[in-house]
Amino acid sequence: MSYEQFAYLYDELMKDAPYDEWVQFVKEILVNYDVKGAPLLLDLACGTGELSVRFAKEGYHVTGVDLSEDMLAVAQAKAEEEGVKIPFFQQNMADLEGQGQFDVIGIFCDSLNYLNTEEEVITTFKNVIEHLDNDGIFIFDVHSIYKITEVFINQTFALNEEEVSYIWNSFPGEHTNSVEHELCFFVLDERTGKYDRFDELHFQRTYPVQQYVNWLEAAGFEVLEVSADFKHSRPQTHSERIFFTAKRK
Numbered sequence: 001m002s003y004e005q006f007a008y009l010y011d012e013l014m015k016d017a018p019y020d021e022w023v024q025f026v027k028e029i030l031v032n033y034d035v036k037g038a039p040l041l042l043d044l045a046c047g048t049g050e051l052s053v054r055f056a057k058e059g060y061h062v063t064g065v066d067l068s069e070d071m072l073a074v075a076q077a078k079a080e081e082e083g084v085k086i087p088f089f090q091q092n093m094a095d096l097e098g099q100g101q102f103d104v105i106g107i108f109c110d111s112l113n114y115l116n117t118e119e120e121v122i123t124t125f126k127n128v129i130e131h132l133d134n135d136g137i138f139i140f141d142v143h144s145i146y147k148i149t150e151v152f153i154n155q156t157f158a159l160n161e162e163e164v165s166y167i168w169n170s171f172p173g174e175h176t177n178s179v180e181h182e183l184c185f186f187v188l189d190e191r192t193g194k195y196d197r198f199d200e201l202h203f204q205r206t207y208p209v210q211q212y213v214n215w216l217e218a219a220g221f222e223v224l225e226v227s228a229d230f231k232h233s234r235p236q237t238h239s240e241r242i243f244f245t246a247k248r249k
Contacts, residue, residue: 009187019051021230023054024230026106029245042104042131046075049074050078051106052064052088062084063087064089066091067093094115105137107139129220138247141243146237152170152204164186165186166186168182182199183199183200185199221249222248224247225244227243228241
């Protein structure tokens with residue numbers, strides 16, 4: 001998957017994402033499970049650093065990790081512009097190593113769904129627990145099966161604005177409960193007044209809630225909470241985003 005062009009469009013396309021709700025949800029989790037002070041937080045698959053910066057401005061000591069060099073370049077520039085110090089590292093979450101111990105590790109914005117295989121998810125959970133303090137909290141969110149199969153698959157989404165437009169088609173993926181997103185962007189080149197076209201193919205895959213729970217427990221976690229859509233209540237049939245909160249056993 002190439003993020004080379006996508007990295008620089010991502011923030012514009014995600015400007016309506018509920019980032020404040022992610023921050024508030026994490027703050028509530030930390031209160032509920034008695035994490036005090038200014039925690040050390042590892043933001044895995046941090047992308048362009050939008051959440052990393054917001055957590056840093058809340059007083060957390062944040063480290064950001066992402067697979068994409070281009071995403072990290074945007075994240076670093078954003079952190080400098082906002083006046084916060086965040087170390088960023090280029091790593092795949094499935095190959096995470098050498099980042100030290102953290103009070104909180106998060107994989108937000110359904111980033112876990114970009115892993116291609118079950119083995120990568122399992123390995124990621126094992127890597128996370130190795131980087132958590134004894135009382136550390138792991139929080140991540142994924143698309144529900146309903147979101148993948150009913151909201152995404154065989155649907156077309158579009159944006160038509162003066163500077164950026166896109167057509168986004170979603171098709172069934174190779175695996176059960178997976179989807180392929182074909183995105184075609186048209187971006188205004190202010191120098192020429194013409195539009196450049198960029199094409200991206202993105203893959204996402206999700207699993208039943210109980211499967212995630214089983215993998216977490218096998219990796220050594222105690223699952224504290226499974227909830228949906230930024231609320232601390234059990235997922236329902238039409239829930240779209242599932243949140244998992246776990247700690248070391």
